[in-house]
C-alpha cells in the first residue's frame with residue numbers, strides 16, 4: 625500500500641475507485657472497501673476529518689481519530705493507496721471551490737447541522753478533483769449525503785459512478801457508525817431501537833399507506849425507549865422529498881440522540897402502486 629499526503633500526479637490516467645472516509649475505520653468502512661475491491665479498479669481510501677462539515681467545533685475536536693489503527697486495517701485489506709491529505713493541501717489559502725448544497729442541503733440532517741452538506745460536497749468535490757476516480761463508494765446510512773453527492777456529480781458532469789453500499793449493522797440492527805464509540809453498553813442497546821422503529825414504521829406504512837400513523841408507530845418506539853428524536857420522515861426515495869400518490873420507492877429517515885450522541889439511520893423499501 626502506498627501512503628500519500630498529496631496527489632503527486634501519480635493518480636493521472638489511473639483506473640481508481642475512491643472510498644472517502646474520515647477515519648476511525650470500522651466494519652462499515654471495511655464493507656465499503658470490499659465493495660470497492662469488487663470493481664477490480666485500484667482502490668484508494670482517503671482519510672480526512674473535514675472541519676467544514678462540522679457545525680460544532682467540539683464535535684470536530686472529539687471526532688475519534690486513530691491513524692495507526694486505520695493504517696494497520698488498510699494494510700490488512702491490501703488496497704493500493706491510502707490518502708491522508710492535510711488541511712492546507714485540501715483547503716489551500718490560494719483558494720478552492722466552496723460548494724453550496726442548495727435547498728435540500730438545508731433540510732432534515734441539514735436543518736439540524738447548518739452548513740454540514742455544503743462542507744461535505746465541498747470536500748468530496750475536492751477529492752474528486754485531486755484523485756479523478758472512475759467510481760466512488762458511499763454508505764447508504766448517510767443517504768442524504770449520497771443523494772446530494774449524486775446531484776453534485778450530475779451538475780458538474782463528472783464521469784464518476786457512485787456505488788451505494790448497504791448499511792452494515794450489528795446483531796441487534798444498530799447501524800455501525802464511528803459515533804457508536806461514544807456510547808456505553810447500555811447506550812448501544814438503547815440505540816438498537818432506532819432500527820426497530822424504522823421497521824415498525826415501514827410495516828405500518830405498507831399496511832395502511834398512512835404516513836402520519838406510520839411515523840407515530842415509529843416515533844412511539846423511540847419515545848418508549850427514552851431516545852430523543854430530531855426527525856422521522858417518510859420520503860420518496862427518488863426525489864428525497866415528501867412522497868406523491870405515484871411514489872413507489874420510499875425511504876424512512878431518522879435522526880435521534882442516545883446519551884447525547886446524534887445517530888442517523890434509514891430504511892428503503894418498495895410499495896406496489898396503491899390502487
Ligand code: PAF
Pocket residue numbers: 644645646672674677744747748766769
Ligand atoms: O461519510 C463520511 O465519512 C464523510 O461525510 C465523507 C464522505 C468522507 C466526507 O468527509
